[in-house]
Amino acid sequence: MGRSCGAGGTFWAGKGTPRLGSNGGVKIQIRALYQTEGYRVENLNTDGERAQVELRWDERCKPRCGQCGRPMRINRKTKQGALDLPLASAGFVLLTYEAVQGYCQPCTRYETVRPLAIVEQHQATLRLMRQVSLLCRWLPVTRICELFPVGPSKAYRWDRYILQTELPAPCLDGLEAILVDEKAIHKGHGGFVTVVLNARTGELLHLAEGRRKESLESFFTKLSAAQKASIVAVGMDRSGPYRAVVQEQLPAAEIVFDKFHILANYHEVIDRLRRRSYREANGESRTFIKGQRFNLFRRPENLGRDGKAALTKLLAANADLHLTYLLKDGLQQLWGYRYAKSAAKALEAWVEIALEAGIAELGRFARGLREAKAQIVSFCKHQLTSAKIESFNAQISRVIHKACGVANLDYLWLKLRQASLQR
Ligand SMILES: [Zn+2]
Numbered sequence: 001m002g003r004s005c006g007a008g009g010t011f012w013a014g015k016g017t018p019r020l021g022s023n024g025g026v027k028i029q030i031r032a033l034y035q036t037e038g039y040r041v042e043n044l045n046t047d048g049e050r051a052q053v054e055l056r057w058d059e060r061c062k063p064r065c066g067q068c069g070r071p072m073r074i075n076r077k078t079k080q081g082a083l084d085l086p087l088a089s090a091g092f093v094l095l096t097y098e099a100v101q102g103y104c105q106p107c108t109r110y111e112t113v114r115p116l117a118i119v120e121q122h123q124a125t126l127r128l129m130r131q132v133s134l135l136c137r138w139l140p141v142t143r144i145c146e147l148f149p150v151g152p153s154k155a156y157r158w159d160r161y162i163l164q165t166e167l168p169a170p171c172l173d174g175l176e177a178i179l180v181d182e183k184a185i186h187k188g189h190g191g192f193v194t195v196v197l198n199a200r201t202g203e204l205l206h207l208a209e210g211r212r213k214e215s216l217e218s219f220f221t222k223l224s225a226a227q228k229a230s231i232v233a234v235g236m237d238r239s240g241p242y243r244a245v246v247q248e249q250l251p252a253a254e255i256v257f258d259k260f261h262i263l264a265n266y267h268e269v270i271d272r273l274r275r276r277s278y279r280e281a282n283g284e285s286r287t288f289i290k291g292q293r294f295n296l297f298r299r300p301e302n303l304g305r306d307g308k309a310a311l312t313k314l315l316a317a318n319a320d321l322h323l324t325y326l327l328k329d330g331l332q333q334l335w336g337y338r339y340a341k342s343a344a345k346a347l348e349a350w351v352e353i354a355l356e357a358g359i360a361e362l363g364r365f366a367r368g369l370r371e372a373k374a375q376i377v378s379f380c381k382h383q384l385t386s387a388k389i390e391s392f393n394a395q396i397s398r399v400i401h402k403a404c405g406v407a408n409l410d411y412l413w414l415k416l417r418q419a420s421l422q423r
Helices: 126-138 141-146 152-166 213-220 225-229 242-249 259-280 283-290 293-297 305-316 319-336 340-356 360-371 373-382 387-402 409-422
Strands: 039-046 050-057 073-084 092-104 109-113 177-184 192-198 204-209 233-236 254-257
Touching: 073 126, 126 141, 126 152, 126 387, 126 409, 141 152, 152 409, 177 387, 192 213, 192 387, 192 409, 204 213, 204 409, 213 242, 233 242, 233 373, 242 254, 254 259, 254 373, 259 283, 259 293, 259 319, 259 360, 283 305, 293 305, 305 319, 319 340, 319 360, 340 360, 340 373, 360 373, 387 409
Parallel strands: 050 092, 177 233, 233 254
Antiparallel strands: 039 050, 073 092, 092 109, 177 192, 192 204
16 A cells, blocks of 8 residues: 555543543553554553554545555455554453455455454464564463463464465575485374485475485475586485485585484494493493493593593403594594595595404494495585584474474474574
8 A cells, every 4th residue: 555644543541541631631642553554543442451452444545456556446344353462561452453345446356454464364463473473483382371362272373374474485596515314303293304404504495204215305306407406515324315316316416424423323333342341241340331331422521530430441341342432533533634535545544444453343334434435535525514404403302392292294394494594
């Protein structure tokens, strides 16, 4: 609508309260709180806890066509109600207003005008829904009712509406590098989801049920040939079907196996050796080994004096475990190289030592590492780490908690996209 037409009006306290203003008392200006084109405040009643604000169509105004901007003929007016933001101590504020249906002759269309961007299907003003949605970022939906007269299911529906209509679509142009991972989520979602992030910005680009081939393929169907061509590196875990999908979809992109996944695999090797020595030990030393898992995986600099002593005792008693433990440091250093050639050389040297040790579990890991050499040293060129994915995974858990068992995958997608954009 174009023309401004003296919308709103001065509110004079209504029935049951003394009329002020005309006799030199307090003149209450509330027009600005309900400023909305074409309407004026007709009345406001409140008992301090609840308030009712009546907005009336200003007859001097003509509703304007949203398509061509011309004034429309008013076809009919209907009385409707919507919730609005709290007003001082009145937490429950009901707006009553006239929904004005106009008819645009040139466009041959009807259009209904409402004040304060009321969303008819939710019977609430957009500004109230936005506030609730904002709170849903920080609070579980079950707690929104402490601040607004809104139950959990309504809070969830409003939040979903705002995110659906206001979050930007994923930016798929000029991606350069992406991270692909799977994430376990709780009950009712078939267990796992596949996520794709922009490796540089952390923006969530894709979320799909499962961790199958199709879970990732559905991402690539959203990309144009040019968008695919812009991706030069893909970070991921070694295991699972993602590698085959990427090689098929992005034959020119380099795959970078993720450091944290590989280190996690190595921790499994160390733990397997610890469990082996546990099985071989007896009596007192058995109980002792059982308690050492924590110390083995902690950074040595974070161990207390007792922890260090216990770890030393454990490693002194078990040569295989000791060597494997010491090699962890060298393994981590593989990601410190700037040049792929140096990294490849260091990886070869590490594999040689590991194989020579003649420990079955370690040998298996070393051979796997050698096989993945190209995808590990490609790290030097692309500097991809999954730190973004890791922090994102923590966020997934928080989001699920706040949404109290997220009702569906669509909502999870919206909440996670919001979190990934606002980090
Ligand atoms: Zn029109």
